[in-house]
Amino acid sequence: MAGIVTSGTLMLIGFVLYAAQPAWYDVPVPAATFAWFGSLFEESGVAALLNPYLSLYSGIFALMLTPILRLVITGWTFLVERDWRYVIITTVVLAVIGVSIVFAVVH
Amino acid sequence: MSPLVFLLVVLAGSVTGVLGALLGIGGGIFLIPVLVMGFGLPMHQAVAASVVTIIATSSATASVYVDKGISNIRLGMSLEVMTTIGAVLGGVTANYLPGDVLQKIFGVFLLFMAALMWNKTRTRTTAEIAFDPAAAITGEYYDEAERRTVRYSVRRLRASMLASIVAGNLSGLLGIGGGLIKVPVMTMVSGVPMKAATATSNFMIGVTAVASAFIYFSYGHLDPLYTAAAVLGVLGGSQLGTRLGARLRNRTIVAVFVALILVVAVRMLFS
Numbered sequence: 001m002a003g004i005v006t007s008g009t010l011m012l013i014g015f016v017l018y019a020a021q022p023a024w025y026d027v028p029v030p031a032a033t034f035a036w037f038g039s040l041f042e043e044s045g046v047a048a049l050l051n052p053y054l055s056l057y058s059g060i061f062a063l064m065l066t067p068i069l070r071l072v073i074t075g076w077t078f079l080v081e082r083d084w085r086y087v088i089i090t091t092v093v094l095a096v097i098g099v100s101i102v103f104a105v106v107h
Numbered sequence: 108m109s110p111l112v113f114l115l116v117v118l119a120g121s122v123t124g125v126l127g128a129l130l131g132i133g134g135g136i137f138l139i140p141v142l143v144m145g146f147g148l149p150m151h152q153a154v155a156a157s158v159v160t161i162i163a164t165s166s167a168t169a170s171v172y173v174d175k176g177i178s179n180i181r182l183g184m185s186l187e188v189m190t191t192i193g194a195v196l197g198g199v200t201a202n203y204l205p206g207d208v209l210q211k212i213f214g215v216f217l218l219f220m221a222a223l224m225w226n227k228t229r230t231r232t233t234a235e236i237a238f239d240p241a242a243a244i245t246g247e248y249y250d251e252a253e254r255r256t257v258r259y260s261v262r263r264l265r266a267s268m269l270a271s272i273v274a275g276n277l278s279g280l281l282g283i284g285g286g287l288i289k290v291p292v293m294t295m296v297s298g299v300p301m302k303a304a305t306a307t308s309n310f311m312i313g314v315t316a317v318a319s320a321f322i323y324f325s326y327g328h329l330d331p332l333y334t335a336a337a338v339l340g341v342l343g344g345s346q347l348g349t350r351l352g353a354r355l356r357n358r359t360i361v362a363v364f365v366a367l368i369l370v371v372a373v374r375m376l377f378s
Contacts, residue, residue, distance in 0.1 A: 001166075001167070001170055003166055004163065004166050004167055004342065007163075007338075008338075008339065008342060011335040011338060011339055012339065014331075014335060015113065015335065015336070015339075018108075018332070019110055019113075025108070025109060029330055029331065029332060031327050032324070032329070032331070053331055056331040056332065056335045057331050059335055059338075060159060060329065060331060060334055060335060060338075063159060063162050063163055063166070063338065064159070064162060064317050064320055064321070066162065066166045066313070067162060067165065067166065067313040067314045067316070067317045068317060070166075070169070070310075070313070070314070071314060074180060074184065086181055086184060089184045089185060089187075089188060090184055092188050093184060093187045093188055093191055093314065096188070096191040096192055096195060096318060097191060097314070097317060097318050097321075099195065100195050100198070100318050100319070100321040100322055101321050103195075103199075103321065103322060103325055104321040104322065104324050104325035105325075107325035107326070
């Protein structure tokens with residue numbers, strides 16, 4: 001639930017910032033690349049924090065991290081129980097998700 | 108996106124959340140056609156938004172079922188190996204398909220789902236529940252409605268794993284949760300009680316969805332405005348749907364929903 005609350009709050013902040021600054025309505029939606037994130041903080045920290053897309057993307061990524069964290073906790077629980085079979089299975093699932101993350105970064 | 112469009116997308120997300128909670132399905136079946144036909148969003152972006160809303164639905168509900176011990180984590184993880192592989196492959200495949208082709212595949216899938224849902228209200232979908240302590244995976248939970256502890260063992264795991272790769276593939280390809288496939292497979296093939304199967308599916312769909320979400324993101328299909336608005340709506344709607352669920356007759360809801368998705372399927376196929 002902490003992940004849901006965090007991501008929901010960030011998304012709400014993003015929409016409040018978006019609605020409060022109508023100039024953003026006509027700006028094309030930026031793609032969340034590493035270059036874009038880096039460029040945000042080139043001007044000033046305040047300008048970056050007022051950028052609604054930073055909050056919106058952060059909220060979405062926080063949400064996407066939630067199931068991954070759930071998997072990590074599940075794997076840890078199996079590790080504590082010394083259930084090696086399921087430690088391996090959970091690691092394989094995490095590895096598949098890792099492949100998709102690497103694909104996203106490289107693509 | 109104007110504030111009005113934002114509110115309308117939140118509303119669409121809310122209806123998705125309500126239907127998802129009432130019918131025990133992921134929201135993609137409703138959300139994707141609304142985003143495509145109602146808001147003119149390209150098919151791939153609608154699928155990407157749907158995939159993220161599935162993560163929200165799963166995260167909001169899974170913890171409750173896990174805490175109550177109804178979700179079978181070992182079964183879920185065993186099946187998840189196949190569903191995540193299927194989801195990644197489905198996500199990559201979808202991004203190579205033109206939007207109109209993906210839309211038609213979605214239309215055909217809606218017709219299939221309508222038939223499956225209608226059939227579900229008329230036939231018994233749970234295999235006989237048996238408990239073999241020597242089985243590779245067993246489970247037990249306390250059924251509050253029946254006021255007893257239900258014990259079961261999982262049968263034919265390999266067959267369920269094979270079906271899970273199809274569920275994962277469809278999830279990645281079409282942005283649906285896949286619960287409509289996973290739950291019947293777990294109950295009918297592996298003899299898992301319906302409550303445990305639904306709870307385990309809820310745990311799984313978020314993990315499956317995140318595997319393909321990164322693929323859609325990498326192709327630039329993740330629109331933060333539509334996605335976040337839909338997520339906020341789904342989170343609110345699923346809470347409302349859970350409360351409404353106890354008051355409405357499930358069969359009536361299913362009949363209305365089946366009629367609705369038949370109309371949507373025809374429009375998706377021929378638009």
